[in-house]
Amino acid sequence: MIDLIRSAYRSLGRKRGRTVLTILGIAIGVASVILIGNISQCGTNALTTELESLGLGGLTISCNAEANVSLDEEDLNLVKHCDQVEQATPILMQSTSVTVRDEETNTLLWGIDTSASQIVSIQILYGRMFSNKEVSTAANVCLVDEAFSQKSYHRSNIIGKHISIQCGGAMEDFEVVGIIKTGSGLLQNMLGNYIPTFVYIPYTTMQTSMGRSNFDQIAVKIDSNSNVDRAGNSITAILNQNNGTSDAFVSNNLAKQKDGLTSILDIVTLVLSAVGAISLLVASLSVMTVMLVSVSERTREIGIKKAIGARQLDIMLEFLFEAVLISAIGCAIGIVAGYLVSFAGASIIGMSLGIRWDVLLLAVFFSLCTGTTFGVYPAYKASKLRPVDALRME
Numbered sequence: 564m565i566d567l568i569r570s571a572y573r574s575l576g577r578k579r580g581r582t583v584l585t586i587l588g589i590a591i592g593v594a595s596v597i598l599i600g601n602i603s604q605c606g607t608n609a610l611t612t613e614l615e616s617l618g619l620g621g622l623t624i625s626c627n628a629e630a631n632v633s634l635d636e637e638d639l640n641l642v643k644h645c646d647q648v649e650q651a652t653p654i655l656m657q658s659t660s661v662t663v664r665d666e667e668t669n670t671l672l673w674g675i676d677t678s679a680s681q682i683v684s685i686q687i688l689y690g691r692m693f694s695n696k697e698v699s700t701a702a703n704v705c706l707v708d709e710a711f712s713q714k715s716y717h718r719s720n721i722i723g724k725h726i727s728i729q730c731g732g733a734m735e736d737f738e739v740v741g742i743i744k745t746g747s748g749l750l751q752n753m754l755g756n757y758i759p760t761f762v763y764i765p766y767t768t769m770q771t772s773m774g775r776s777n778f779d780q781i782a783v784k785i786d787s788n789s790n791v792d793r794a795g796n797s798i799t800a801i802l803n804q805n806n807g808t809s810d811a812f813v814s815n816n817l818a819k820q821k822d823g824l825t826s827i828l829d830i831v832t833l834v835l836s837a838v839g840a841i842s843l844l845v846a847s848l849s850v851m852t853v854m855l856v857s858v859s860e861r862t863r864e865i866g867i868k869k870a871i872g873a874r875q876l877d878i879m880l881e882f883l884f885e886a887v888l889i890s891a892i893g894c895a896i897g898i899v900a901g902y903l904v905s906f907a908g909a910s911i912i913g914m915s916l917g918i919r920w921d922v923l924l925l926a927v928f929f930s931l932c933t934g935t936t937f938g939v940y941p942a943y944k945a946s947k948l949r950p951v952d953a954l955r956m957e
Contacts, residue, residue: 589893592843597901600922674769854941886938
């Protein structure tokens with residue numbers, strides 16, 4: 564075995580330029596597959612984190628637009644006492660504007676409770692969350708995201724600053740008590756012109772300003788051992804029964820919507836991976852071309868070896884090992900290059916990246932299999948040469 568590897572290495576060294584170009588083709592094909600897999604991983608992780616941070620990882624309860632009912636404190640207490648519910652929090656939403664230092668910014672205003680941070684992933688960078696006292700007294704305090712702080716004051720920490728929020732048709736003064744980072748911030752950075760700034764205030768403050776006592780939605784965190792869809796149906800049934808209605812309340816499994824989006828991303832990844840696999844297949848075809856040329860150039864050498872006693876199997880294994888060695892070296896270089904570029908790109912955009920063993924093993928298996936397969940015919944052709952015919956070749 565070792566002698567075959569040494570012989571293959573020496574044979575490939577005769578035409579170094581041609582060998583290097585063939586190896587480079589394999590390496591590029593493998594690196595493309597690795598890069599596509601890692602880009603998919605980064606994209607899926609970023610999308611999942613972002614959607615969960617926006618509250619798209621659980622269940623929401625809302626009212627049908629046609630129904631003459633609304634969600635209130637009594638409904639919230641009913642939801643909180645359901646068997647499968649871990650946490651439930653009221654949510655109010657309003658598209659409005661915020662004015663800071665005479666500059667107006669479009670904003671999505673969220674009215675939340677102190678328990679919202681356990682359902683919606685709110686990461687406090689500076690300051691604090693609302694207190695229960697501030698919620699009960701409808702205090703004018705707010706949380707703003709880091710991007711808003713940077714845009715308004717060119718720094719992240721603006722705790723203690725005051726901003727004006729248009730709430731309920733009137734401008735009100737709010738004190739900033741916390742700076743948050745919503746998810747990975749990737750969507751916010753890429754689509755900053757389309758995704759509004761998020762500002763969070765106590766839901767009681769929003770109710771007071773808007774003159775209402777109901778909620779837009781109730782966000783629910785379901786027990787990890789329970790089925791989300793069945794839990795949602797159970798909650799809506801309890802609410803309908805309590806309000807004397809049949810289908811006034813609906814549950815929305817946002818985790819399923821998130822899974823749908825990630826499934827679309829997986830399909831796109833599969834298509835791109837197929838393109839990468841085709842490039843790897845084309846590169847493997849070059850192995851056959853190189854090996855056929857090598858057989859043609861070494862016909863007399865093959866004849867001499869067979870004349871002094873070399874078997875067909877020996878000749879075939881010699882050329883087959885050359886094809887495998889080309890594929891193995893190209894595969895190794897492609898893996899290293901693919902992960903170096905991937906980790907460099909991930910560090911630049913501030914994302915974590917792990918090794919996808921499924922993609923890695925698939926790339927290794929596919930490159931070695933195609934390289935070996937396309938090396939079989941040239942090796943077989945060399946082994947079938949008759950010594951007399953081979954020695955006649957100049």
